[in-house]
Amino acid sequence: MDLILWRHAHAEDADAEGEDLDRVLTGRGEKEAARMGAWLDRRLPEGTKVLCSPARRCEQTVLALGRKYKLSEALAPDGEVDPLLALAQWPDARQHVVLVGHQPTLGRTVAKLLELPGGECPVRKGGLWWLRRRDRDGEPQTVVVAVMTPELA
Template identity: 60%
Template sequence: MDLILWRHAEAEDLDETDEHGGDDLSRRLTARGEKQAARMAAWLDRHLPEGTRVWCSPAVRAEQTALALGRKYRVRAELAPGAPAQAVLDVVQWPHARQPALVVGHQPTLGQVVAQLLGLVSGQCSIRKGAVWWLRQRERDGDWQTILLSVQTPDLL
């Protein structure tokens, strides 16, 4: 199974929201964030396997990032900021789902998913805004392994 983790692109600070310090979920992408999302979406569109299911946090900044891809996606409350790593794995049915899954979400959750799947002792990994981490589970000599296929940042595209 392929699991593609996409951190939302750069967003406004909480005090820059329409509510001036209002709800974290209402934070929008900045102009730079919109460009980051568009660049990464173009790269993803060229590389995503057929039938990839797209899941998204209910935060506005995550939905704006997902919209850049131009594909159908499902919003899941379990992917909101502060969600536990296991919630992401449960939503995508890792590692048993038949289709690849793309999750648009947040730090530190996505970094915790990476750390858990790659067995990082620290239990966390930093994922840059707008970046994608592509992981795959495979069987090799009777053992299941998680491999890192790609890490892509919008600034390098």
């Protein structure tokens, strides 16, 4: 299975009065989302499952992909890794899965799947990690297919 972890693009800073879930993308963030969405859409097969945080900035990011998606509370800010992996049906899903969400949850997911020391991994705003689960000599492995940032898309 392929799992693509896509962090939302640059968004407005939080203010003391505003609701975090209502933050929107900046102009820069809109351009980042458009570049990454186009790059990703060219590479994803039909039937890819796309799931998104209910945060407005994530929904704006995923709209740039131009595919159907569903919102999921498991991808909300400050989520946990295990519910996120259960949502993606890792490692047993038959289709590719794209999860659009937040740091630090996405980075912790990368770290867990790749068994990185310290349990943390940075994921740039607007960037993604594409991971694949495969069997090699009868042993399951998680490999990195791509790490992409908007600047490179």
